[in-house]
Amino acid sequence: FALDGQHRLKAIKDAIKVDPEIGKEDVCVLLVSHFDTEDGRTKTRRLFTNINRNAKVTTSAENIALDEDYGINILTRRFLTDHEFLKRDGVVLVFTKQGEEGELSLAGNSIPKTHPKALTSISVLNEVLTELAFDLPPTVTAVNTRPTSDDLEFAYTQLSNRLDSLLNACGNIRERMLAVTSARDLRAPKNNENTGHAFMRPVVQKAVARAVKHIVGQKILSWEEIMDRLSELDWEISKAPWLAVYSPESEKMIAGKDFNELLFDLLLCHLAPPSKQAIKKARKEFKEIRNLQYPVSEDELFGRLVSQDDDPGQDGPN
Numbered sequence: 001f002a003l004d005g006q007h008r009l010k011a012i013k014d015a016i017k018v019d020p021e022i023g024k025e026d027v028c029v030l031l032v033s034h035f036d037t038e039d040g041r042t043k044t045r046r047l048f049t050n051i052n053r054n055a056k057v058t059t060s061a062e063n064i065a066l067d068e069d070y071g072i073n074i075l076t077r078r079f080l081t082d083h084e085f086l087k088r089d090g091v092v093l094v095f096t097k098q099g100e101e102g103e104l105s106l107a108g109n110s111i112p113k114t115h116p117k118a119l120t121s122i123s124v125l126n127e128v129l130t131e132l133a134f135d136l137p138p139t140v141t142a143v144n145t146r147p148t149s150d151d152l153e154f155a156y157t158q159l160s161n162r163l164d165s166l167l168n169a170c171g172n173i174r175e176r177m178l179a180v181t182s183a184r185d186l187r188a189p190k191n192n193e194n195t196g197h198a199f200m201r202p203v204v205q206k207a208v209a210r211a212v213k214h215i216v217g218q219k220i221l222s223w224e225e226i227m228d229r230l231s232e233l234d235w236e237i238s239k240a241p242w243l244a245v246y247s248p249e250s251e252k253m254i255a256g257k258d259f260n261e262l263l264f265d266l267l268l269c270h271l272a273p274p275s276k277q278a279i280k281k282a283r284k285e286f287k288e289i290r291n292l293q294y295p296v297s298e299d300e301l302f303g304r305l306v307s308q309d310d311d312p313g314q315d316g317p318n
Helices: 006-018 020-024 038-053 060-066 071-082 122-132 149-169 173-179 202-217 223-231 257-271 276-290 298-302
Strands: 095-098 103-106
Touching: 006 020, 060 071, 060 103, 060 122, 071 122, 071 149, 122 149, 122 202, 149 173, 149 202, 149 223, 202 223, 202 257, 223 257, 257 276, 276 298
Parallel strands: none
Antiparallel strands: 095 103
């Protein structure tokens, strides 16, 4: 009898009824000896409970690679095989080497600054697609329900178009990557890292996608309008708003939740600030967290307000 995997065994039996040729394929199974005695049954029951009680939970990266229910995980893998740019060798970092013997593990949320090919990682791509799926059919973002084939096809088309627009608006990153010999020359130019492209950094990619979801999802601006505003930003890593997560003095990224949240707040101020008070608050937080004066003035950011009805002299919106 099947100790585990009963649903897979049933699926195999049903599949063979439809296509007997499947029965010729090899399937890996583990056989556990069982004696029909009280001690034998006790041993088997203990094995079953131990397997299920102490089973190692799969990591989020492993779920992206293996899951067949969550739509975003399924779509992430499709982008690696079907998207014209992301399927290029090394553009999305899938595996990293760890340990003295170079064991392979699925890539997380960071990219080595010297990596010669990568724009992003499989984990970060998954997060970006999750943010960009804000108005797609609910089954696409339902964790335990596999979307229909039609929903998956529709979602892939929509997300592909959105990602293409995003790559273009965010400093024309795709064409610039194709034009350089090494991605490192774009991410962190040797001896001049302050001129690196901000969108080559995963923390920026996630913050931008999150800001786009917030602004478009709440109908503050249209998709086309937010893409236009993204294209107006200075994408040099040593410029605002990227200074929230990058230090020009040390030429290093600054890690931490507070800095990531600061970047998100500043992005909103540059793209579609909710109010003048929000601008004042974000600039104040920048000074407190980074111990620097924010290089973009209040008046300049006031000009980014979607509604221009507020009096700049007041502390908040009317």
